[in-house]
Amino acid sequence: MMKAGRQTTLGDRTAVSGIGVHSGLPVTLTLHPADAGTGVVFLRGGTDGQPDREFHASAGSVTATELATVLGDASGPGVSTIEHIMAALCGLGVDNAIVELDGPEAPIMDGSAAPFVAAIDQVGVVTLAAPRRYTKVLKVVRVAMGDAYGELRPHQHGFRVEVDIDFAHPQIGRQSLALDVEPSTFRREIARARTFGFMRDVAKLWSAGYALGASLENTLVVTDSRVLNPDGLRFPDEFVRHKMLDAIGDLALAGAPILGAYRSVRGGHKLNHAVLCALVADPTAWTVVEERSPRPRRHADVPAGLVAPAYGADVS
Numbered sequence: 001m002m003k004a005g006r007q008t009t010l011g012d013r014t015a016v017s018g019i020g021v022h023s024g025l026p027v028t029l030t031l032h033p034a035d036a037g038t039g040v041v042f043l044r045g046g047t048d049g050q051p052d053r054e055f056h057a058s059a060g061s062v063t064a065t066e067l068a069t070v071l072g073d074a075s076g077p078g079v080s081t082i083e084h085i086m087a088a089l090c091g092l093g094v095d096n097a098i099v100e101l102d103g104p105e106a107p108i109m110d111g112s113a114a115p116f117v118a119a120i121d122q123v124g125v126v127t128l129a130a131p132r133r134y135t136k137v138l139k140v141v142r143v144a145m146g147d148a149y150g151e152l153r154p155h156q157h158g159f160r161v162e163v164d165i166d167f168a169h170p171q172i173g174r175q176s177l178a179l180d181v182e183p184s185t186f187r188r189e190i191a192r193a194r195t196f197g198f199m200r201d202v203a204k205l206w207s208a209g210y211a212l213g214a215s216l217e218n219t220l221v222v223t224d225s226r227v228l229n230p231d232g233l234r235f236p237d238e239f240v241r242h243k244m245l246d247a248i249g250d251l252a253l254a255g256a257p258i259l260g261a262y263r264s265v266r267g268g269h270k271l272n273h274a275v276l277c278a279l280v281a282d283p284t285a286w287t288v289v290e291e292r293s294p295r296p297r298r299h300a301d302v303p304a305g306l307v308a309p310a311y312g313a314d315v316s
């Protein structure tokens with residue numbers, strides 16, 4: 001049972017196995033509980049006698065954002081395609097976890113976050129003693145890239161994400177979605193939305209070493225005229241929902257849940273990362289706050305029935 005205002009972790013160890021969508025390599029992802037204050041740490045098991053490598057899930061660990069988000073360090077990339085497991089952890093409110101991988105890329109599973117949500121649900125989310133800390137956005141931070149832009153802005157309660165996409169493609173076109181991200185909305189609206197790709201890009205991707213594991217089992221494949229997957233779409237606007245899933249996962253690299261709103265227009269991993277880096281680089285744009293346990297309020301303070309989270313004094 002989760003208690004408001006406290007940090008969380010997993011009830012026990014849980015694992016999923018699959019293949020990497022870009023590498024095509026088999027991999028097992030094991031989620032371990034972790035102490036308060038750990039955040040999310042990726043652990044890449046050693047191969048060929050090499051020691052294990054650890055990567056803190058933070059903006060500073062990102063080494064690439066081409067088609068997927070990659071964490072690494074000075075000795076090179078370490079773990080790839082981390083955005084969907086990060087989205088599942090963030091979406092379900094898991095603050096602390098060790099994500100162990102025995103290969104270079106997280107498994108793509110069915111292309112969505114739903115298999116990770118199911119794995120987490122098997123062991124549950126438990127509350128720790130320490131108060132939850134948040135990254136609170138204090139002012140607008142905006143990054144433009146060509147005709148795309150992304151911005152973080154202050155927001156009164158929780159984490160809100162707004163995504164607009166605009167593909168000159170009859171199956172997609174313009175789609176918009178705005179959501180207050182909470183475990184219930186994440187499960188219902190976002191977790192099941194799958195990765196998508198265009199048939200016309202496949203040869204180019206393969207020759208560049210990408211999408212080697214992609215198939216109709218894990219990717220919505222769009223031709224010039226239709227969606228190839230025999231069962232069709234899970235949502236009429238599954239494309240924008242997946243873009244939101246990616247944005248939630250990429251912004252989870254803030255290191256602590258964001259109190260703020262994020263808007264992405266025609267964006268992707270590169271833009272999400274650039275906006276987060278712009279936030280982190282400006283110490284006047286954010287602060288760390290702790291959430292206090294809800295306390296009784298007099299009726300004069302708050303309208304009846306309104307339960308507002310109370311955020312404590314800034315600690316940085």
Ligand SMILES: [Zn+2]
Pocket residue numbers: 083084195242245246
């Ligand atoms: Zn994705």
